[in-house]
Amino acid sequence: GVPIALHIFFFQAVASPPSSNFLLLGPSGAGKTAFTTLLEAKSSLASNKSHSTHTSQQSTLVTVTLPPTVPTGSNRYRSVNDPSLKEATRNPIKYRVRDTPGHGKLRASQGIAELQAMSQSKDIKTRLRGVVFMVDTAALVDEATLRDTATYLHDVLLFLQKRAKNGSSSKRTTDIPVLVAANKQDLFTALPPGAVREKLEAEIDRIRKSKTKGLLDASADTELEGEEEILGNDEQEAFSFKLLEHEVGVKVDVVGGAVKGDLQEEFGSGVRRWEEWIGMCL
Numbered sequence: 001g002v003p004i005a006l007h008i009f010f011f012q013a014v015a016s017p018p019s020s021n022f023l024l025l026g027p028s029g030a031g032k033t034a035f036t037t038l039l040e041a042k043s044s045l046a047s048n049k050s051h052s053t054h055t056s057q058q059s060t061l062v063t064v065t066l067p068p069t070v071p072t073g074s075n076r077y078r079s080v081n082d083p084s085l086k087e088a089t090r091n092p093i094k095y096r097v098r099d100t101p102g103h104g105k106l107r108a109s110q111g112i113a114e115l116q117a118m119s120q121s122k123d124i125k126t127r128l129r130g131v132v133f134m135v136d137t138a139a140l141v142d143e144a145t146l147r148d149t150a151t152y153l154h155d156v157l158l159f160l161q162k163r164a165k166n167g168s169s170s171k172r173t174t175d176i177p178v179l180v181a182a183n184k185q186d187l188f189t190a191l192p193p194g195a196v197r198e199k200l201e202a203e204i205d206r207i208r209k210s211k212t213k214g215l216l217d218a219s220a221d222t223e224l225e226g227e228e229e230i231l232g233n234d235e236q237e238a239f240s241f242k243l244l245e246h247e248v249g250v251k252v253d254v255v256g257g258a259v260k261g262d263l264q265e266e267f268g269s270g271v272r273r274w275e276e277w278i279g280m281c282l
C-alpha cells in the first residue's frame with residue numbers, strides 16, 4: 001500500500017496548481033505591501049523570475065513559494081534525510097496571498113468584503129486557508145491607532161465567529177485561523193508580541209462591552225436579540241483569544257516578525273515564523 005500512496009501523493013503534488021489562499025488584512029501602514037513584495041521577491045529569487053512592484057492602492061493576488069525548509073501541516077518531516085523534504089525542494093509548495101488596499105474608513109469594509117467573498121468560495125481550489133492580520137507594533141502605544149486596529153480585528157473575528165456558527169454539522173465549514181503578524185519588531189519602540197496580544201485583547205474587551213451596552217439600550221424592554229453577536233459569546237468573562245478559541249473555535253495566534261530592518265541576519269528571515277504559520281495551514 002505504501003508505494004501506491006506515495007505515487008498518489010507525488011502525482012497530486014505535481015498536478016495541483018497553487019490553490020491555497022491567504023488574505024492579508026490590517027490597517028494601512030502596517031507593512032502589508034512590504035510583506036507581499038518581500039514574499040514575491042523571495043519566490044522570484046527561487047525561480048529566477050522577476051517580480052512586479054506594488055503600491056498600497058492596488059489589490060494584488062500574488063503567488064508565492066513556501067521555502068522548502070518550512071514544514072507544512074500535512075507534511076511534517078523530521079530530518080534532512082526525510083524524502084518529503086527532498087520532494088519539497090524539487091517541487092516547492094506554492095500559495096497565494098491577497099493584499100487588501102484602501103485608506104481611512106473604507107479599508108476595513110473593503111477588507112471585510114474581501115473576507116466574505118473569499119470565505120464563501122464553494123470551490124475547494126480557491127478556498128481561504130487563513131487570514132494574516134498585520135499590525136505595526138511600534139504604533140500601538142498610540143490610543144487612537146490601538147482603538148482603530150482593535151476595531152478592525154474585532155470585526156474580522158466577529159465575521160469568522162458568525163461563519164463558524166452558521167456551518168451546519170452536515171456541511172461543516174472548514175476553520176479559517178488568524179495570524180496576528182506583529183510587524184516591525186526591529187524598531188526599538190516596538191511592543192513585544194505578548195504585550196501586543198494583551199493590548200488587543202483588552203481593547204477588544206472594551207469594544208465588546210460598549211457594543212453590549214448599545215444593544216441593551218436599543219432593546220430596552222424587548223428580548224436581547226443581538227446576544228449571539230457578541231464576540232466570544234461569554235460577556236461575563238474578559239475577552240481573550242483563548243476564550244474565542246474555546247467558545248467558538250476561531251483560532252488566533254500572535255507572532256512577532258519584521259519585514260524590514262537590520263535584525264534580519266539573512267534575506268527574509270524576519271518573516272520566517274509567519275511562513276511557518278502559513279505552512280501549518282497547508
Ligand code: GDP
Nearest residue numbers: 028029030031032033034056184258259260261
Ligand atoms: P501597508 O499600508 O500595510 O501596505 O504598509 P506598507 O507596506 O506600505 O508599509 C508602511 C511603511 O512601513 C513603509 O514605509 C515600510 O517600509 C515600513 N515597514 C514595513 N515593514 C516594516 C518593518 O518590519 N520594520 C520597519 N522598520 N518598517 C517597516
